[in-house]
Amino acid sequence: MDGNGDDHFSQPDPAFPSGAFDLYSQADSYQGPRSGMQALDLNSQVDEFPAFSSYADILRSDHGGVARGGGARTPGLRVAHNGGGDSRGGGATRGGGASADKGRGAGGSRGCGAARSRGGGANRVGGTGGSRGRGRATRNLFIGSASAGGAAGGGGRGGGRVGGRRRRGGSDHEDYVYADEGYAPEVADGVEVIFPGSSKDPYLILHCRKRNREFVQMMLTLGMYYESYIHKAPRRVASVTGIEWVTETLSNPTSCYNMFRMSCPLFNQLHDLLVDSYGLRATRDMSTVEALGMFLWILGAPQSLRQVEDRFVRSLETISRTFDKVLGTVLKLAVHNIRPQDPEFKTVHKRLLNPRFAPYFNNCIGAIDGTHVPVVVPSEKVMQYTNRHGYTSQNVLAICDFDMRFTFVVSGWPGSVHDMRVFSDAIEKYGDKFPHPPTGKFYLVDSGYPNRPGYLSPYKGTKYHLPEFRNGPMPRGMQETFNYAHSSLRNVIERSFGVLKMKWRILMGIPSFPMHKQSKIIVACMAIHNFIRENSVADREFDLYDCDENGVPMPGTSNRGGGETSTQVEEEDSNMNAFRDEIAHALYNRSR
Known part of the structure; x- marks a missing residue:
């Protein structure tokens, strides 16, 4: 980042399906929470019954002025009245009177005494003989009768049970609705509630089924919320707390290096830097020392969140939240230390002053290459992220200097993408932040990149990599002599990747974090890598490769051959x- 807040690492365009996080702009592509279920307010569902303000008003209503508009059907409820006209009160409707219809009177009605009556008596309940049971709920539920239901319905099909039993066999039915709430016997006499399942009201059937599904979904959501945030397990009492374990580990130099991947003085120095300059803060339950120790333990060991939960005796929620907070502060550090220490590249590195390379490579300022970092991705992205080696990975582009410090990084690209595409996108999208070589200076690149101003590549089709020279005859001819010198210098990027992955073992296989967080973890590891290189006098992994500048790191640390295909020329x-x-001529003539 320059004085205006720019930094030197990022990811591809968010439009590209990589899921990476743009670390240049430090702007999260956070999308708000998806719309969830809304609480179902039964009393608010009054659009189906415009004559009332709520269901309770319907149940409490006993007046005769609820006309149905000439006998028209109203979904959900029917009210029997004794008053007349074309309403469902009297006359030729289901009300009382002497009509030959289904009223409460005589004749062929379903009122008292009729052979085909469902009830008997004055309220379709309490019948005898061939009735279907006192208070029998088949298709209809009768509320507010003078009697409460059924012993006299011995001839009925259901035995006179009230409240939602299917008439055949008395089995429960998922569409039946009980009308217990809002029941007011003193005012609701004669109210008939039509059950979902009645062939008379198909619209009501669909409406009630949909409402039942919404209710079940709402209850499931409430249950999950209760189990997650209200009904928690009792707090565990640790024999050794997290801070006690971190403190004890810091007191042992060997344990400190093995667990936190750095010495105790360097741990304290990093802790003070993050607290003083990058906003690392303690919480009520966790100190900054414990938070940093947990973060480094996850990156270095690596440890799963379940293991961290057991070791620090913390909930998964606390661990995840703490990890994200420390990760954010380390990314702020990355803004300032993943960049060239000499932006104008005026100093010639001592490695280049070796007579084997001087003076022909004095204008070399670093090396560029990519590396695959294994990651876990969703099943729909497996094909996109599968590299030529057959596993899912991110293709990470990096630039380093001859001190094995990273000066630029782009993370987040799928493993199937060619190195040259990542490189071209980095120059095009982040041209103002990319550390371009000044005129006359150049980076060393492998055969997957073209040979063009500022980027010196080896001869293609000729032996190039160091193991090929070590396991075979020494270089012969002009091109092999050049490639051997070129490979020996460009090997610094492979050694840097080797140190990075040996120290932060999470990069050997990042767990199933969100994809944008995986990209952040890669950059955070590089930032701590640079911090150790700049501040540590001695470090086990760095010392290993400093002693052998031609050392070959572990397999898979870099993308040899330039990427997945050779189609991009x-x-x-x-x-x-x-x-x-x-x-090449100068080197060959000097070696003869």
């Missing part, structure tokens, strides 16, 4: 080709 610059030939 770009034109090389003729002037850069001539410059390469000039160096």
